[in-house]
Amino acid sequence: xxxxxxxxxxxxxxxxxxxxxxxTFKQDGYTLVxxxxxxxxxxxLKVTANVNNLFDKKYYSSIDFFNQGFFGAPLSAELSVRxxx
Numbered sequence: 001x002x003x004x005x006x007x008x009x010x011x012x013x014x015x016x017x018x019x020x021x022x023x024t025f026k027q028d029g030y031t032l033v034x035x036x037x038x039x040x041x042x043x044x045l046k047v048t049a050n051v052n053n054l055f056d057k058k059y060y061s062s063i064d065f066f067n068q069g070f071f072g073a074p075l076s077a078e079l080s081v082r083x084x085x
Contacts, residue, residue: 001039008032015063025069030059032072044085050078 008031015025033055038048053075061072 001037003035003037005033005035007034010059025063027060027069030057032057032059044083046082046084048078048080048082052076052078 010030012029013027016022032053034050034052035054036048036050038046040046053073056075057072058074059072060069062070064070
């Protein structure tokens with residue numbers, strides 16, 4: 001069995017004078033946590049599970065000229081099975 005964890009950290013960001021009224025966009029710093037586990041059932045069969053944004057952190061992945069923010073990916077999970085012959 002193999003397991004892992006990774007983190008992505010973003011510091012506070014500020015984008016002054018954005019939009020038609022010179023608003024300031026600010027987002028506090030945040031950390032995303034992702035985990036995975038894989039298991040070789042046999043020499044030919046492997047199962048892998050991933051969980052992304054484990055704590056379902058709400059954050060903006062981008063902001064446009066009009067101060068419209070676009071949320072980043074929420075909590076998600078994947079399960080895969082790989083067979084090799």
